[in-house]
Amino acid sequence: MQLEKADDVKRLAEEINTKASLGLDLSKVIFLRSQHSKTTAIARTLGLPPQWRYVFGEDKIYIIEVISEKFDKLTCHQKIYVVVHELLHIPSGMKGGLRNHTYREFRNIRKIIKEKGLDEICW
Template identity: 55%
Template sequence: MKFELAPDVKKTAETVNLKLDLGLDLERVEFIRSFGSRSRAYARTLALPSQWRYILDSRKIYIVEVISEKFDRLTCEDRVYIVVHELMHIPNGMRGGLRNHSYAGFRRIRHLTRKVLSEQELC
């Protein structure tokens, strides 16, 4: 597999974070694009274990990875939906944990996506 930074995804995430007032410190999140993955997912959010952060002396806590083969083929609306979904996994406290799909915010993702798209020229 090959990885590269994904500044386009970061820009979308910054807009989502601002428009939805999620309150996330995106300086502590790295956005990457992977190539050659066999995953069925379009994207995934990973939490860097505290031991790794200590050893690497890193401020980064989370990684949002988009799978290029799937994510890049999506419409703009679907890409925003995926970014909103992945940011929902990150709790407000940003201490290294991840929210699971039972979090109430996941039931509102389609509504939140429409809100972001109606207020911003992302596409």
């Protein structure tokens, strides 16, 4: 597996965070793109254990990883959906925990995208 920074995903997440008023401090999130991963996921959000926070710096708490072979083929609208989904895993307190899929907002992603005008982000 190869990893690289995903600045394009970071910019998209910043725009989503602002327009949707999610209130997340994205300076605490590392955005990565992986290639040749064996996962079936398109993207995933991970909480960094304390040992890795020491390595990356105390201010980094989460990783959002997109799987290049799957994510890069998506349309802009699909990428927005995926990034919103991954951002919803991060609680507003940002202390290292993750929300699971039972969190009610996961059922409302399309509604959030429409109401907050996130489709307008596509260029």
